[in-house]
Amino acid sequence: MSNWDILWDERAQFWSGFLSTLEIFGLSIVGAFVIGCGLLYLLEGSRKRLTIPLRIFIDSMRMLPFLILAYLLYYGLPSVGIRLDAWWSGVGALAVYHGAYFAEIFRGNRLTFPPGQIEAAKAHGFTKGKMFFRLLLPQIIMQTRPLLGNQLIYALKDTAFLVIITVSELTAAANSLSSTYFIPTEAFIVVIGFYWAISVTMEIIIKQCGRFSAKRGFDNV
Amino acid sequence: MSEANMSERAAVSIRHLSKSFDDVEVLRDVELEVKTGEVVTIIGSSGSGKSTLLRCINWLEKPDRGSIHIAGQRIGVHEDGRPMPVRELAKVRAQTGMVFQGFNLWPHLNVLHNVTEAPIHVQGKSKREAEELATALLEKVGMSHKHDSYPNTLSGGQKQRVAIARALAMQPEVMLFDEPTSALDPELVGEVLAVIKDLSAEGYTMVMVTHEMAFARAVSDQVVFLEKGLIIERADPETFFTTPKTDRVRKFLENHDTPSPA
Numbered sequence: 221m222s223n224w225d226i227l228w229d230e231r232a233q234f235w236s237g238f239l240s241t242l243e244i245f246g247l248s249i250v251g252a253f254v255i256g257c258g259l260l261y262l263l264e265g266s267r268k269r270l271t272i273p274l275r276i277f278i279d280s281m282r283m284l285p286f287l288i289l290a291y292l293l294y295y296g297l298p299s300v301g302i303r304l305d306a307w308w309s310g311v312g313a314l315a316v317y318h319g320a321y322f323a324e325i326f327r328g329n330r331l332t333f334p335p336g337q338i339e340a341a342k343a344h345g346f347t348k349g350k351m352f353f354r355l356l357l358p359q360i361i362m363q364t365r366p367l368l369g370n371q372l373i374y375a376l377k378d379t380a381f382l383v384i385i386t387v388s389e390l391t392a393a394a395n396s397l398s399s400t401y402f403i404p405t406e407a408f409i410v411v412i413g414f415y416w417a418i419s420v421t422m423e424i425i426i427k428q429c430g431r432f433s434a435k436r437g438f439d440n441v
Numbered sequence: 442m443s444e445a446n447m448s449e450r451a452a453v454s455i456r457h458l459s460k461s462f463d464d465v466e467v468l469r470d471v472e473l474e475v476k477t478g479e480v481v482t483i484i485g486s487s488g489s490g491k492s493t494l495l496r497c498i499n500w501l502e503k504p505d506r507g508s509i510h511i512a513g514q515r516i517g518v519h520e521d522g523r524p525m526p527v528r529e530l531a532k533v534r535a536q537t538g539m540v541f542q543g544f545n546l547w548p549h550l551n552v553l554h555n556v557t558e559a560p561i562h563v564q565g566k567s568k569r570e571a572e573e574l575a576t577a578l579l580e581k582v583g584m585s586h587k588h589d590s591y592p593n594t595l596s597g598g599q600k601q602r603v604a605i606a607r608a609l610a611m612q613p614e615v616m617l618f619d620e621p622t623s624a625l626d627p628e629l630v631g632e633v634l635a636v637i638k639d640l641s642a643e644g645y646t647m648v649m650v651t652h653e654m655a656f657a658r659a660v661s662d663q664v665v666f667l668e669k670g671l672i673i674e675r676a677d678p679e680t681f682f683t684t685p686k687t688d689r690v691r692k693f694l695e696n697h698d699t700p701s702p703a
């Protein structure tokens with residue numbers, strides 16, 4: 221029986237690891253996106269009293285290695301009385317961490333947003349909330365699409381760290397099979413294939429979105 | 442008649458308006474009354490405060506002193522001096538339609554949706570009602586063949602005509618134009634001026650800043666000359682362009698090719 225045959229027999233483990241990674245990734249990027257948009261909204265036209273702490277939060281997330289944040293949520297939070305299981309700690313850490321990155325990407329683009337469009341919105345009776353969700357956010361998302369795509373790939377790769385806080389995802393499956401049968405190379409090659417498939421699918425989706433924004437003249441990024 | 446009564450009748454009523462940027466007084470005790478159906482043109486050299494005056498009318502700039510009423514409704518602050526909550530300010534603002542030099546269309550929305558955006562999402566009109574109105578307005582500005590186009594595919598003149606339709610869609614009490622043709626190639630100026638001229642013929646109330654003297658003479662009911670934030674001359678267009686009272690205006694008109702009577 222070749223090493224590959226062994227892995228084929230154990231395909232159920234890979235599959236459940238893959239589904240688990242997909243689930244963690246999907247949930248955490250939705251969370252990160254919402255957090256990123258939320259931070260951008262709070263930064264929009266707010267007082268310094270609010271924007272300074274937000275900026276500090278965003279910057280401190282960006283300076284923190286992801287693994288340490290995951291450790292903090294999993295091992296550190298119980299000491300302040302909040303106990304999350306490994307899975308939710310992982311999803312939470314990913315969402316918060318990449319949410320801060322999303323916010324930073326959005327904020328950078330917001331700085332170059334044409335002020336005339338904002339004035340036009342005000343002149344047409346828009347208030348902050350409507351203006352943000354109808355005019356600012358859609359354009360900022362279209363403009364930053366390539367950067368967001370990159371960030372999604374980082375987020376996908378960061379899911380692999382969660383093996384260290386005992387989340388049973390794709391890398392954990394490979395890890396366990398490689399140590400049970402002593403076939404690390406083959407086990408990890410399979411896992412690379414899975415990550416690669418997710419990334420390529422994501423790239424294709426983002427390309428498709430690109431057509432949508434190119435039609436509106438947002439292709440110059 | 443009392444002052445309050447006059448304000449109610451006017452589309453725009455500006456009293457004792459002053460505004461400084463840093464230490465420079467950009468508007469000084471400006472008084473202006475725009476009656477419903479009237480076209481008022483503001484003329485003046487660069488930096489005289491024309492844009493600032495226009496932008497105070499819809500509170501894009503906050504005046505330091507004075508009051509502005511749109512159709513009898515005070516904008517920006519309440520009569521008793523309380524600041525106006527943003528929602529209320531937005532409502533009064535929506536009584537004015539502004540057309541900018543740089544068009545400022547929303548590039549992620551197609552032509553039709555640029556025009557229906559505010560009626561639907563600010564005024565709460567139904568989609569159908571807003572689209573019917575938009576279709577009629579785009580027809581009026583000669584852009585009905587471009588419903589589905591995005592702003593990046595339009596010429597400057599076309600963009601500005603869409604921007605005019607967008608502002609009209611609010612069904613405002615007054616339209617404000619800030620040099621609507623200054624950013625256009627010369628051969629595109631005419632199509633935009635023609636639209637504005639049609640609007641004046643239809644009885645729209647308009648306040649306009651322009652350097653197109655012949656146009657100003659043809660469409661205005663009242664011409665106002667601004668100099669260093671002060672209105673130094675106001676008259677009907679015939680008087681203004683043929684027999685200006687001040688040397689300053691005479692000089693200004695000499696430097697801009699004075700239009701022959703239309």
Ligand SMILES: Nc1ncnc2c1ncn2[C@@H]1O[C@H](COP(=O)(O)OP(=O)(O)OP(=O)(O)O)[C@@H](O)[C@H]1O
Pocket residue numbers: 462463467485486487488489490491492493494
């Ligand atoms: N936001 C601002 N901050 C500081 N100064 C300003 C601001 N806006 C305008 N000014 C100054 O106020 C003065 C009047 O400006 P305004 O734009 O109203 O002039 P204008 O008559 O419209 O000129 P133009 O014909 O060049 O458009 C100018 O000296 C200008 O530099």
Ligand SMILES: [Mg+2]
Pocket residue numbers: 491492493619620
């Ligand atoms: Mg100006």
